[in-house]
Amino acid sequence: MAAADKAVLIVGGTSDIGRATALTFAQNKWTVQLAGRSLPDLQREADDISVRTGRQVTIHAFDALDTGSFTAFVDALPDLPDVVISVVGFVGQHAYAETNLEHAREIMRSNYEGPALILSLFAERFVARGYGSIVGMSSVAGDRGRGSNYFYGSAKAGFSAFLSGLRNRLATNSVQVITVKPGYVRSRMTRHMKLPPLVTATAAEVGEAVFNALSHRKDVIYVRSVWLFVMLIIRLVPEQIFKRLKL
Template structure:
């Protein structure tokens, strides 16, 4: 454990279910504030949580309920020494999202500093071509569910007139390709939604950052990409924290993906449609 983490002794861990009133929640003494991590059980989610904990924030970890969320919550609390609260979130159940955001704010003691939307569903690109129900599932989680939660968070931060929202999108959304156009179109929609929120919330003093990872060493890339081409999840977590500090708008991780996608987007359509990408 790093010295900075060891300096902060272990703090409380609390689980907040769908029907729980979390009025007892609070920002712990000495913490900068509370950050909500959506999709916290993923490798990127865990890395992002650890990165914010090192900056001195308490954590609200959200994902579908179950043993994995409980284990991740306990593990993050032990490893970082941060105060950690877990909340159940069903990305597909948009009707529950307003209540979810209220519970998150209550669990944070009435004030969230920021939120990171990281959940997603890669799905099976081949299956999504033939099975429209699977394609709909990919779109529902990656765009409809994400936009729903982001909309409620945007309303909260706009009224508060400070804070930050981070949306983890993907380079896959920069241009439609035959290999993953269903997933890519959902991420393209998410990137456009975040861009609109950034425009809307700028005058309210709220920072909105779009993070576009390339190949990351997670379950989505296992067996598909050479480890040399896949960046560690910790790199994404560090980039997210840096983007908040510098009030960035769009961040590619690793940074060279900005150039790669610039080249891909510049290919003329008559040429691009002939490529096997």
């Protein structure tokens, strides 16, 4: 199938990573479907990408916390995409989540429940069709729980485990499942933070990494490869020592 005949759905399309990923696919002649909560914001992104690339970009309302609407959302798409990418995520405020269960719940549902359930629904459609690719944006924060972000980290750990299990199940069904771990990313969300350059990617880097992972049949990718070694070291620290660290 030629690239011009392929479609990608990006769930969380107004985020910096979502927009950059959409632009990468459009530049490579894919049709793009952008999904998110704000239709005006999606339309602005779609218009910009269309002007830059000349590719068709459609927009679709989607709320990752409204799980009851997921089936209707998939049924309403103009076409079942060849690739679905979830970049849905919500860091939240960890200190606030420690004392506010609703905020903690929003973090955990946004990073695990919503993304896992929508990708599970697409998985069944892809299996029935006979092909497709699923990409989930997880995080290095899920590689080991840390005191500074364990609500977010535990949700991402659950999402990574979900993607691993889905990949194992679909390995013989011609459906590809990719887990992406970006690490730090320069974005609107992190613009107030001082980030270490060596381990900090741009949104464009993430988009390129996702696109390349599809053709190279990758399973798990760390956008900046240095994270693979950083997290290996962190995972190997004995618990008696690790729990004394302020991470």
